[in-house]
Amino acid sequence: MPREVAIVGAGMSSFGDLKRSAKSLFAEAFLEALQSVDKGLDPSAIQEAYIGNMGFGGGQIGNLAALMTEHTGMLHIPTRKVENACASSGYAFRDAFLAVKSGAVELALAGGVEVMNDVSDVRKRFWLGVSGDTEWERLAGLTFPGVYAMMAGRHMHEFGTTREQLAAVAVKNHANGARNPKAQFRKEITMEKALSGAMVAHPLTLYDCCGTTDGASGLILASKAVARSYTDAPVWVLGSGAASDHLAVHDRESMTRLDATAHAGRAAMREADVAPKDVRVAEVHDCFTIAEILALEDLGFAAKGEGGRFAAEGITARDGMFPVNPSGGLKAKGHPLGATGAAQVCEIFLQLRGEAGDRQVAGPEIGLTHNVGGSGATCAVHLFGR
Amino acid sequence: MGSSSGVGIAAAAFYLPRCVITADEYRRSLGTFHATGIEEKRVPAYDEDEVTMAVEAGQRAIDAAERPVAFLAYGTSSHASALDVLASALNLEDADREEILGEPDGGVAALRLALDRTAANGRASLVIASDAPGAFQGSPAEHPLAAAAAAFVITADGKVPRTDRAGIPPGRDLVASVGFTGAASDPLALVDAIGRAEPGTRIASDPLVFDVVDRPAGDLDVRRALDLRTPIPYEQYLRFRRYGAVPPGTEFSQGAYVSPTAYLAEAKARYRLVGEECAKCGRLHFPPRESCLACGAREWKARPLKRTGTVYAYTIIGKGAAPSEFLAQQLATGDYATAVVELDDGLRVTSMLADVDPASVKIGMRVRMVFRRLYVQEGVVRYGFKFAPG
Numbered sequence: 001m002p003r004e005v006a007i008v009g010a011g012m013s014s015f016g017d018l019k020r021s022a023k024s025l026f027a028e029a030f031l032e033a034l035q036s037v038d039k040g041l042d043p044s045a046i047q048e049a050y051i052g053n054m055g056f057g058g059g060q061i062g063n064l065a066a067l068m069t070e071h072t073g074m075l076h077i078p079t080r081k082v083e084n085a086c087a088s089s090g091y092a093f094r095d096a097f098l099a100v101k102s103g104a105v106e107l108a109l110a111g112g113v114e115v116m117n118d119v120s121d122v123r124k125r126f127w128l129g130v131s132g133d134t135e136w137e138r139l140a141g142l143t144f145p146g147v148y149a150m151m152a153g154r155h156m157h158e159f160g161t162t163r164e165q166l167a168a169v170a171v172k173n174h175a176n177g178a179r180n181p182k183a184q185f186r187k188e189i190t191m192e193k194a195l196s197g198a199m200v201a202h203p204l205t206l207y208d209c210c211g212t213t214d215g216a217s218g219l220i221l222a223s224k225a226v227a228r229s230y231t232d233a234p235v236w237v238l239g240s241g242a243a244s245d246h247l248a249v250h251d252r253e254s255m256t257r258l259d260a261t262a263h264a265g266r267a268a269m270r271e272a273d274v275a276p277k278d279v280r281v282a283e284v285h286d287c288f289t290i291a292e293i294l295a296l297e298d299l300g301f302a303a304k305g306e307g308g309r310f311a312a313e314g315i316t317a318r319d320g321m322f323p324v325n326p327s328g329g330l331k332a333k334g335h336p337l338g339a340t341g342a343a344q345v346c347e348i349f350l351q352l353r354g355e356a357g358d359r360q361v362a363g364p365e366i367g368l369t370h371n372v373g374g375s376g377a378t379c380a381v382h383l384f385g386r
Numbered sequence: 387m388g389s390s391s392g393v394g395i396a397a398a399a400f401y402l403p404r405c406v407i408t409a410d411e412y413r414r415s416l417g418t419f420h421a422t423g424i425e426e427k428r429v430p431a432y433d434e435d436e437v438t439m440a441v442e443a444g445q446r447a448i449d450a451a452e453r454p455v456a457f458l459a460y461g462t463s464s465h466a467s468a469l470d471v472l473a474s475a476l477n478l479e480d481a482d483r484e485e486i487l488g489e490p491d492g493g494v495a496a497l498r499l500a501l502d503r504t505a506a507n508g509r510a511s512l513v514i515a516s517d518a519p520g521a522f523q524g525s526p527a528e529h530p531l532a533a534a535a536a537a538f539v540i541t542a543d544g545k546v547p548r549t550d551r552a553g554i555p556p557g558r559d560l561v562a563s564v565g566f567t568g569a570a571s572d573p574l575a576l577v578d579a580i581g582r583a584e585p586g587t588r589i590a591s592d593p594l595v596f597d598v599v600d601r602p603a604g605d606l607d608v609r610r611a612l613d614l615r616t617p618i619p620y621e622q623y624l625r626f627r628r629y630g631a632v633p634p635g636t637e638f639s640q641g642a643y644v645s646p647t648a649y650l651a652e653a654k655a656r657y658r659l660v661g662e663e664c665a666k667c668g669r670l671h672f673p674p675r676e677s678c679l680a681c682g683a684r685e686w687k688a689r690p691l692k693r694t695g696t697v698y699a700y701t702i703i704g705k706g707a708a709p710s711e712f713l714a715q716q717l718a719t720g721d722y723a724t725a726v727v728e729l730d731d732g733l734r735v736t737s738m739l740a741d742v743d744p745a746s747v748k749i750g751m752r753v754r755m756v757f758r759r760l761y762v763q764e765g766v767v768r769y770g771f772k773f774a775p776g
Contacts, residue, residue: 057641058640058641120635122633122634122635122636122640122710122713123635123640123641123710125708125709125710125713126639126640126641126642126709126710126711127640127641127642128709129642129709130641130642133736134642134644135644135648135649135652135673136673136735136736137736138642138709138711139644139711139760139761139768139770140724140736140737140738141703141708141709141712141715141722141724141738142701142703142709142724142736143707143708143709145701145703145706145707146701146703146707146724149701149707150699150700150701150724150725150726151699153699153700153701153749154698154699154749157699157749198704198705198706199702199704199721200704200705200706200707201701201702201703201704201707202701202702202704202744203701204701248736249726249736250726250734250735250736251734255698255699255726
């Protein structure tokens, strides 16, 4: 297992319907990341920055990264926005990892920010569903709930997955979110409630879907050479994998798997020399309940068609054999598109360091993050160890 | 028989929208109905208009005639030009074309244009008369107004040639169950009359007269089509006719945007499901792409795809899940179904479903392509394919 790049600091803003500016959210996340560096770190020491953002609603579409970094004390450095839809900061993290691993820089920032709730409902619906195949899926009347709903319908058709199994993912992730002070939805829900939500896109109801979220996240990556000068408890990046796929689900061979996930997962595990059974905690991209089920299967944690059992049988509960989304996941913690991937890494950083408070899972050695763009056109998977 | 074929109708077709509103429904809702003699009328669904009906009728006539068409004549009382859409949707980009807009007699006038053209050059012509006239909501003048389309292929050797002799006009009884369909009224009555005429009959469609020497090609059975009907309430009719307000903020894009130029760059695919076949390995692709997924080659043959298939996956879009482009539709028609359809060629395509109760959709359901309105943005109607049961 290579231990060449470490995370020495991690932070995220509160997630929710906050209607705050991107600058203030990003500053909150970055400040927390700085404060989490045990031996202290000056922002001016950061040499390179990668900021995930989709540009939801319009706003600062151009030069967003420079605005975020100059606003938080990093001037005259190479900085850029990274955009791969909901996987933007998963990719920002990968790019920062590669920059440090290459030896080009010793310290890099990877983060993300998205403000989704400061626009009208009509404008919001113009910006939802812009990351599938805009011309050939959206214009057939779909945003992402509809695309994932069709995947869920196919999964139910092919494997007998049930509405209750989908709902069990929501119940579990809400239970976790209730313990996360930064989560958007901090209350538990019952199975009855999860099943009785308003239909959004058949067979998905309100509780199968993540919300729209304002939030930001930030991570400080350091080379092996300098990591110990910032902390005695670095979290090492063991492997990074990323892959793409057709945007439109009708162009894919199967609608019940995300090949981008499978390819990215295998690449990350190969680099880390880790097998699925070695992973003890995971933050996976559960923008919809079906997405968590697909992720478990596509990453090799569950056999094909068996993913529905995992939440329903408690396997992926916080105190289960294999805790998944202890943060509450996108479902309950929230999904500020461009901030999500780095926020997942924040959670694994806390879990591996034993700093996750009420939602701490039992002593994990190896953790995984899985960040999907759109309905699977892009995916980034990372593995971490102490 | 002394009669023979000549410049005239070789094939005929029609299109009736499936939605009907009855006189009784008007009376229930308004307390009155100012269209004596009309018992019910055909009205367009939310995603239909005179252009979509013209495409459907025109395609049926072309399919029946099995002749290359060199000229397209289109007549309607609508003022909206439709020749580019019709030519693209009907694979008539190379045909000459003329339209007669804004004329209550535009259908018959188009028929006359086509007869003259074919008489002059001997080549086949397609005539489409399509109309969905409207008037102010609730005004008495609105009550009889209905929608339909009729189409004819004119050839130099038509089975129903034009004649200079006198003929008998069709009865008006069809209006009782179809309503007044504007520029399509007389052409639709002509299709019906030819379909029911004994050989040797002469039928007048003022100022034209036709000699029914033999049956033309095509389905001319308007009466049987009257059995395919979906009665709708008056309130729904008003929503379908777009008397309701468009949701504020949806007139123009505020985010995702496909420009009319980009949209029409793929018109053949959007309007008539033309895909590509790799010239090297034969793999089919839809929509068109730049290099073959199987072998990487970049040489293509255009390939019209099968217009039938099965529902491979589907969803029903409820409140909150519709893109803003479709908010107006959702307000008018409620939840709608969208599916990934597996075409009979094996390719998959994502499509909204039409003419279907979303709750009745099932994986494996047989569907066929229809030509419909998708959405309106910047005042431009975006037409394209949908799939309907059947």
